[in-house]
Amino acid sequence: MKRTYLIIAITVAVYVCTKCFYSNGMVAVSKELTLKDVSVVIDPGHGGLDNGASVGKIYESELNLKISFALKDELESRGAKVYMTREDEQDMTKRNHHYSKQDDMYLRVKKIDSYKSDYLMSIHLNSAPASSAWGSQVFYYKNSDKGKRLAEEIQSTMKEITGSPKRISGSSFRVLRATQTVGVLIECGFISNANERGQLQSSKYHQKLAVKICDGLENYREKYPEDTIKKEDFEKILN
Template sequence: MKKYGIELAMACLLLLSFYILSREAAQTAGNMSRSESSQVILVDAGHGGADPGMIGVGGLEEKGINLEIALKLKKVLEEKGFAVLMTREKDQGLYDEDSRNQKAQDMQRRIALIRENSPVLCVSIHQNSYQDPAVYGPQVFYYEDSAQGKTLAELIQTELNTRLEVKRPRSPKGNKTYYLLKRSESVLNIVECGFLTNQEEAGLLQQEEYQQKIAQAVAEGICTYLREDTFK
């Protein structure tokens, strides 16, 4: 009887130990999940300051629309629990006023921000243009040799095509010549939100509601990418 009591007590202790270890493991997993979601995402609002970017219908400048969408994206991502680093939050370039080549310095400093902060991924917000004013639609670019960049681009492109109800949806496109794509040490996508040379789309891109849809689409693509752990 005494032996049975000892065995019962040991069994209870083992069950208790298993319960405690299980709780600790669950807490550790939860902390890891929170840690991953707090990793830095870099949001780059293209151009700024003396560099207006693309000029669209009616003299519409790209830099302002880039910033408005980038700030909305920042807010959406932060609401989802991510830490967000912006390359700019106002109408300015990342160059010294007395620089001999402001454009080159601006691009170099954007890459330096990526290198110094090691974000889990980067998205650079831009607007497109084309000689044919009938061309329209969002287009996501990725570095051609980056499998992770391609996956992220596919997810963001799908969300943009769906949420913006694009009649002729585009596919993401690989590229080896764009400076940011070539130089970034982190996964980076360039998101061309639309064509400023298309009358209808240029009008939409100036609307706050449409900008918010773009921000939501990009954020959802990012979230899906991170949930799938494709960045590891």
């Protein structure tokens, strides 16, 4: 009898450990593929000779990339197809001399549109002369109703961890204005604020941000299903 109980106990322990192992980084066996058939292009802002904002040797371009990789992992775990404009510390020109913001943005926009994705998420960090400035903020192209609704949902979920008092804002950033994809530019926090700078260097915080951004995307798709219907499918419904 004791031997039977021991075998049962070992079997249960192995099962529990296996579940923990596969849900803790290797394979997310229990997560629903809530973003299956959804494609997203992630644009880690800056790169190469353009470090973006910085404090000492802490560079926005490097943190943008780390946050973007965390977002990529989270999106893929939910079934999304993910593309990235850059995966290393280079801008789009891949030059190590004569940096041109105009050339970089031209190539960045061209690459984003080449993927023909459903959504664009451009990842950035903010900075201000006053070190007291803080808070995440989501921007959308000012003439895009879909972009505005997407920004509202992502800002709402991100606030659950960032506590940001900021509201979404319409803009004319080229990465949003010149692309065909429904997109948002996400300022994940202020690198110039000591408290947020500490958080933004944490891989665990990157994961938290990624989860909330994905939650916002899911909420948007559930709340505005009419925005997700492709033009050709919508025409079929009307006919």
